[in-house]
Amino acid sequence: MTDFAQTVGASALPRPFWRYWLGLLASALGDAVVYVALPFLALGTLPPGSQRGAAAIGLVVLALSLPRFFAPLLGGLADRWPPRTLLSLSAVLRTVGVAGVGALALRGGLNLTVVAGLAFVLGLLTTLSFTAQSAMVPRLVTPHQLPRANSLTSAAMMGAPLVGYGLGGFGVAHWGAGASLLVGAALTALLLLGTLALPPMPGAAGGTLDPLGDLRSSLKAIRQNPLLLALFAMSFALNLSMNVTNVRAPLHMLAAGRGAADYATFEMLISGGVLLGIALVGPLSARFPLDKLIGAGRLILVLGMAGFVFGGVQPWWAAAGVFGVGLGLLEVVTTTRIQGLIPADLRGRVTGSVMAVNALGLTLGAGLAAQDLATSTLMLALTGVLALLTLLWPLAVRRLGS
Template sequence: MTTTFAPAQLSRAFWLYWAGVALTALGDAIVYVALPYLALAVGRGMGGAGAVGLVVLAGSLPRFLGPLVGGLADRLAPRGLLAFSAGVRGLAVLGVGLWGQFGTLPLAALLALAFLNGLLSTLAYTAGSALVPRVVEPDALARANSLSSGALMGAPLLGFGLGGGLIHAFGAAGALLVGVPLVLALCAAALALPHLSAAHGGGRLQPLADLRAGLRVIGASPLLLALMGMSFALNLAMNVMNTRAPLQMALHGRGAADYAVFEMLISGGVLLGIVLVTPLTARWSLDALISAGRWVLLAGTLGFILVSVPAWWAGAAVFGLGLGLLEVAVTTRSQQIIEPGVRGRVIGALMGVNAVALSLGAGLAALPLPTPGLMLGLVGLLLVLTPLWPAALRRQRLSASSSASANPSSSSSQG
């Protein structure tokens, strides 16, 4: 066990990427906390929920371009894609922060920032997901994914608290300015990476063909199909929660301070889930971890049915734990299933499907519906979809059994 998970097995290229992702995730958390409160300030005339919902929707729409960025991730070198995405994001956050600090910030500027940030974050995530399996050994992949997920989802544990404090000290626009150098960290790290060629053999971009190719791979795998269905429900729930959480904290708590605690508890639960993956895989398979993670997520969502801030905090911690378990287990399992040359396109296709869920979530949350009722509906949806994963595992076993029966020589050689 000591040899398998030794840090020496992870290359310098991975640690450079990880450091850049960790610092940028810290900056992203500050931006994430600041944007809803900027939207609340500039969108009072249309109602708080409507303004925040539009900003969340604008940040979610770029996921529809997942097939495009997936094709880019397969066809272009990862170093340039990562540097470009972080550099332009940093400049966009700087521009909106300065505008809000020294002028009257319109809602359109926030929508533009949310859209651009969502697009470039999608590009960076896709490029990074395709990069990690190329810079680590196969037996270190689960550990590398744990560290990457810890950076992406655990670093905000500090960032959300820092963002809440910065908003109180300097205002939401000032908080954006503090986050700029952190967002740019991935750009610096990417420029220091060694040159890696594109995973796919070039060719011009064909988004529709790339989407079809990605969906064909997903459709041929019962496990990927089940993961796509669960991810759809999770993304819908996440955007409802993301939109309603700041409003709940403002109505029933202390506003930004309580919202920062809420996000810190989610990140803390995620970090705990990520840390638990390595010891749990010594006893359980990745498939069993995914099965358990579904129920933990469902239990966390139950807390959001209640109105009180402590109930939302408790739900956030449990929800985050399930999210952390699933993040690493699902990422590693998917990378094992998908061939290297199509990873970007499959991830892009999944993002395109998830974009529908994110948009539905933002749209639902912006409607004048009571929050407890919305959350109860989400619990029902997650409950209805729970049989998907066990059914996919059964189909996979039947398929493997049929293959073994059709090829007895292979079966005997394995025995």
């Protein structure tokens, strides 16, 4: 059956994409509200004066993160099931789960197990939705439209939380965590309207679900392509570096500046840089090949990471903006390049493998940051790793072309 992308024009993005994008934007707002409320729900399940607050929040964060390791399996579903069915089902389950726990919280019938269970289910469904979306978007738009479509979806998922976190904080402070969950559920429900507007498309791959076979097929596709190997290596190193930075940045701001106030500025600069990098993809991809943009994005990341070697607050602020631009640019361009390198019937599984590799990098990064090493030493070492991978990228491009 012909993909929908083959029936649309080469210039304007199709109307179903825009309807889905609006639903995705609302859902990203809702997710941010929920993620702010979850830690406070966990704390609310503890008796007054309990010293287990850090452990309770840690359990919720772990429950949110663990489903990333199931991404290769979920990618197999994304390749085989119709995208509209899969994304609609995910939206319904997320809405019902969040609304149900919110109602329980308002009635006072909540415990930590329920909160952690909701976090795990949300992590699982979010991972499933991301793999399905990554496999679906290249079939919904033409190859010429793909960089723009990926820029818009990344902007929705990364930009909306800037507003959503503020809405979540306001909601928890004024309405309580339970009521905030209901707000998040209402926003997530709007995603269902966007998914139902998608055209009917069958699953790209046939056969039954085979977790081990799916993992082998995705790893085989990666091993056989030097560009995919290079992209995976950078993705792992980048996520490891990001979690080291996430752990060390608050400590650095506390030691060198005003603590939380300076750290908030640091995070805002990274987020602003990410959005700028995403916005640059459209005009730059029209003038330069994607492989050159990937090389440029890697170089910008190296420059940003190098700024974290220095002490003081202002150098870290400047480095945060530069790092964010590289991160936003690389996020969209790398996703687009990977989608073009993979056959349609393998996109979900390979995307799932990417997410699993990223999860491993994040986990190891958190462990590395906890070691008794100077921050400047850690950042210098990470800068060296990213610089080496940046130098190896042109070699991978030439090897693919040879």
